[in-house]
Amino acid sequence: MTHRILVFYGSYRSDRMGIRLADYVVKGLRARGEDVELIDAKAVGLPMLDRMYKEYPAGSAPEPMAALAGKIRAADAFVFVAGEYNWGMQPGLKNLTDHFLEEWFWRPAAIVSYSAGRLAGARSNFLWHGTLCEMGMVVISSTLSLGPIAETLTANGEPQGHAGQHLDGAFPRFADDLAWWAEAARSQRARKAPPY
Template identity: 65%
Template sequence: MSDRILIFYGSYRSDRQGIRLAEWLVGAFAERGAAAELIDAKAIDLPMLDRMYKEHPKGEAPPALEALAEKIRTADAFVFVTGEYNWGVQPGLKNLTDHFLEEWYWRPAAIASYSAGRIAAARAALTWHGILSEMGMVVVSSTIAVGAIGHALNAAGTPTGDGGAALTRAFPRFADDLGWWTQAAKAQRERRTPPY
């Protein structure tokens, strides 16, 4: 059975270039046999966090929230594709993740960052590492960082130039690392009930 991987993307901007990376990752994981799905925060459009999923009476959460909770609960692993706003994380992606907590537990996560400049959102990726760990995920050590996103992936989402070549070179290790932890987490959950 293939690994179910949710790939989260959180920009709400009108000229979104990072979506190219998110969509490319869906395809790249699919080529390796994973059942990868893009979760686009803008398309889901959850309201600003007022009440977490778990704070709704059972069966009364808004339909979009209920559907996403089920996808998160049944996923094997997660990839967070993040840009960087003023040295920080994108509010759309952070808002989406904050609607949930226990649903994330005991699964691995990986971080892929991007920016228009050469820093490739490294500061946001570092911040996400702590956030995801606090939310109960094991964050793998391999990362993808794509600078000059508009040149590394063209409008069709095809890797181009030096940046695109670097992305395609980095992906196998990134996917292998996430895959190893995914299998480890699956095996442990089958062997023993999580402690909380």
């Protein structure tokens, strides 16, 4: 069964490397037959958070925000491609995420982290886990972490070297876990309305 999966990426840097990982995830999920869309925070261009989508009177939210709200509500699952900046989250991805709340509820989320160094975005990964849970998502236990990203993926998002082989080896379990939770959540939402 095909799932609608949104892959979120949030770097605003001019020489951003994480787009390699976002492209890899999108290609990998599409190859498995999933309906996947990359949501690039830089391309969406939401302002720094002033009002959440739900705080706008009906029909008055900026068009890119309203369009994204609809995509989030229609999705079965999410993947957050999370870079690490100074032991923390990328501000662009966090800002985009914070514009919404109820739209995220009752769906699984997966975290894919990266960094320029050997710790592979592990600290950002840890921070995102709690944040996504607080926002009403079920964060799956499978995760992908890679670094240094420049040595793991080529500019075209193709795995290279030992780290690239490890990524290719870990991806099927990651994707299986996400698909299982997407199916479980979709079935449960169809069977019984969420409690709130």
